[in-house]
Amino acid sequence: MSETSKPSVLFVCVHNAGRSQMAAAFLTHLSKGKVEVRSAGSAPADAVSPAAVQAMAEVGIDMSAETPKVLTVDAVQASDVVITMGCGDTCPVFPGKTYLDWKLDDPAGHGIEAVRPIRDEIEQRIRNLLTELQPH
Secondary structure, eight states, rough: OOOOOOOEEEEEEESSHHHHHHHHHHHHHHHSSSEEEEEEEEEEOOOOOOHHHHHHHTOOOTTOOOOOOOOOHHHTTTTTTTEEEEOOGGOOOTTTTTEOOOOOOOTTTOHHHHHHHHHHHHHHHHHEEEEEEEOO
């Protein structure tokens, strides 16, 4: 696969501190560089959720250096697939993009016990997404 044909995926949630960060980290890790990955939030938090960072560390993925990023029109336009996670009408929509809305519990304010099942569901969805993105 050439650089120009690399699919790009943008994960969007409100705070860009939990779900979208975990999804981006899983896709980056599992695609081994074959997918361009972005994440952003419509109202980014000050920091990534410590419970999300801990939950990902348990499966061998280090998110400790990640920071929430603000959602920009450029990020959406540069992505082939936009996956929203509870950002509602605040996510811009452009023709020609593939949009998926993943209904996932928000890990904000929860401890590691509540975040683990969300992490595991995100991992399964990412594995399914990779199958769809990469023709065999």
